[in-house]
Amino acid sequence: MDPEILRSSFAVVERRAEFAVKYFYSHLFRHHPEIRGLFPLDFPGDMERQRDRLFAALTHVMERLEDPGLPRYLRELGKDHRKYRAEPEHYAAVGASLIAAFAVVAGSAWNAEVEKAWGEAYGAITNVMLQGAWEAQQHGEPPWWDAEVTARTRHGDDLVVLTVRPHRRLRYSPGQYVSVNVPHLPGIWRPYSLANAPRADHTVDLHISRVEDGLLSTALVRQTRKGDVLRLGAPGGELTLRTPVERPLTLIAAGTGWAPVKALLEQLDDTYEARLFLVARDTSYLYDRGAVERLRARLPRLAVTFITPAPGRPKAQATERLLTALGNRAGWTRHDVYLAGPPKLVEEIGETLPSFGTPTERIFHDVLAPSGQGNPRPVGAAEWLLDRPQPSWHNPSSRAPQV
Numbered sequence: 001m002d003p004e005i006l007r008s009s010f011a012v013v014e015r016r017a018e019f020a021v022k023y024f025y026s027h028l029f030r031h032h033p034e035i036r037g038l039f040p041l042d043f044p045g046d047m048e049r050q051r052d053r054l055f056a057a058l059t060h061v062m063e064r065l066e067d068p069g070l071p072r073y074l075r076e077l078g079k080d081h082r083k084y085r086a087e088p089e090h091y092a093a094v095g096a097s098l099i100a101a102f103a104v105v106a107g108s109a110w111n112a113e114v115e116k117a118w119g120e121a122y123g124a125i126t127n128v129m130l131q132g133a134w135e136a137q138q139h140g141e142p143p144w145w146d147a148e149v150t151a152r153t154r155h156g157d158d159l160v161v162l163t164v165r166p167h168r169r170l171r172y173s174p175g176q177y178v179s180v181n182v183p184h185l186p187g188i189w190r191p192y193s194l195a196n197a198p199r200a201d202h203t204v205d206l207h208i209s210r211v212e213d214g215l216l217s218t219a220l221v222r223q224t225r226k227g228d229v230l231r232l233g234a235p236g237g238e239l240t241l242r243t244p245v246e247r248p249l250t251l252i253a254a255g256t257g258w259a260p261v262k263a264l265l266e267q268l269d270d271t272y273e274a275r276l277f278l279v280a281r282d283t284s285y286l287y288d289r290g291a292v293e294r295l296r297a298r299l300p301r302l303a304v305t306f307i308t309p310a311p312g313r314p315k316a317q318a319t320e321r322l323l324t325a326l327g328n329r330a331g332w333t334r335h336d337v338y339l340a341g342p343p344k345l346v347e348e349i350g351e352t353l354p355s356f357g358t359p360t361e362r363i364f365h366d367v368l369a370p371s372g373q374g375n376p377r378p379v380g381a382a383e384w385l386l387d388r389p390q391p392s393w394h395n396p397s398s399r400a401p402q403v
C-alpha cells in the first residue's frame with residue numbers, strides 16, 4: 001500500500017465527493033441490482049446520509065493509514081457489517097464500483113499506478129474486515145441480537161431510557177456502544193452507548209436523545225413500547241476503563257454522553273479517586289440524578305460537578321462553563337480523562353486538556369464509526385461559505401420523567 005499515492009488521489013476525489021458518491025451508487029446498483037436490498041433505499045433522506053457515511057468512513061481510513069489501530073477498527077467494522085448481511089461478493093462489487101467512480105472523478109490525476117494502489121489498498125482493507133466478520137462467526141456471534149424492551153422511562157418529549165434484554169448474552173466492556181435498529185425501519189442503524197456494567201439478567205440500558213428529523217431516534221423515543229423487539233449490532237468502541245486503581249481519573253459527560261460514563265463509573269470500586277463533570281443544556285436535562293447520587297454514596301472518593309448554562313443562556317454556554325471549571329482544577333498531569341458527548345464538545349475539550357497538562361495519550365474518547373449524520377457535506381470551501389451548515393441542536397421541551 002502506498003499511502004502517498006492513495007492520499008493525493010483521494011484529495012482530488014474528495015473535492016468532488018458529492019459527484020463521486022452519486023456515480024459510485026449508480027454504478028453499483030446498475031451492475032449489481034441485487035445489492036440494492038442492503039441499502040436504505042426506502043428512506044431517501046437516509047440514503048443521502050448513507051452516501052455521506054461512505055465518504056466519512058473512507059476519510060477515516062485515509063487519515064489512519066499508518067495508524068497501528070487501523071486493523072482493529074477494520075475488524076470491528078467487518079464484524080459490525082454482518083448486520084447488513086454483507087457477503088464477500090458484495091465487498092468485491094463495492095470495490096469495483098468505487099474504483100470506477102474514482103477513475104471518472106479524478107480525471108487526469110488517475111493512471112495505472114494509482115489504480116493499482118487503490119486496488120491493492122481496497123483488497124487489504126476488505127481482507128481485514130472479512131477476517132473480523134469471520135472471527136465473529138467462529139465465536140458463534142449472531143449478525144445481530146434481538147432485544148426485548150423490558151422497561152422504558154421517558155424524560156420530557158425528547159429523551160428516553162430503554163432497558164432491553166438481548167435474546168442471547170451480549171459480550172461487551174462497559175463504555176462500549178452498539179448500533180441499534182427497529183425492524184420496521186430496515187437498513188437504519190445508529191450507534192448508542194450501553195449505559196451499564198454487565199448485569200446478571202443480561203439487560204442493558206440505552207439513553208436516547210431525539211434528534212430533530214432523526215428517523216431512528218424519533219421512532220425510539222416516541223413509538224417504542226415495553227415488549228417491542230429492537231436489534232442490536234455487535235458491541236464496539238474503545239472507551240473502556242484502562243486506569244489502574246492508583247491513578248486518579250476525570251470523567252466528562254455531556255448530554256446522553258452520560259451513558260458510557262455511567263457504565264464506566266459502575267465498574268469502579270471505592271478505592272478509586274475520580275471526578276465527574278456532568279454537562280447538560282439545562283437542569284431539566286440532568287435526567288439521571290438518582291443514579292449519580294447512588295454512585296456518590298458508593299464511591300467516597302468521587303467528586304461530582306454539574307454544569308448547565310446560566311438561566312436563559314444558550315446551551316453552548318455550558319461548554320464555556322465547563323472549560324472554566326476544568327481550568328480551576330489541579331492535578332491534570334496525573335489524571336486519565338474520559339470524554340463522551342456531542343462530537344464538537346469532545347473535540348474542543350480534547351484539544352484544550354493538553355494545555356492544562358494532560359498528556360494526549362491519557363485522554364480517551366470514542367471514535368464512533370463515522371455516521372455521516374447531521375448536515376450534508378459541503379462540496380468545497382466556497383459552497384460552505386455560501387451555504388453554511390446549521391448547527392444540529394435538538395429542540396426538546398421539558399424533561400420531567402414520565403413512564
Ligand SMILES: NC(=O)C1=CN([C@@H]2O[C@H](COP(=O)(O)OP(=O)(O)OC[C@H]3O[C@@H](n4cnc5c(N)ncnc54)[C@H](O)[C@@H]3O)[C@@H](O)[C@H]2O)C=CC1
Pocket residue numbers: 192193209239254255256257258259260279280281282285315316317318319320339340341342343344345346348365366391393394
Ligand atoms: N461515546 C460517546 O461519546 C457518546 C456520545 N453521544 C453523543 O452525545 C450527544 C448527546 O446529545 P444530547 O444529549 O442532545 O446533548 P446536548 O445537545 O443537550 O448537549 C449537552 C451539552 O453539550 C455541549 N454541546 C452540545 N453541542 C455542542 C457543540 N456543537 N459544541 C460544543 N458544545 C456542545 C453543550 O455544553 C450542551 O449543553 C449526541 O451527539 C450523541 O451522539 C452520546 C452517547 C455516547
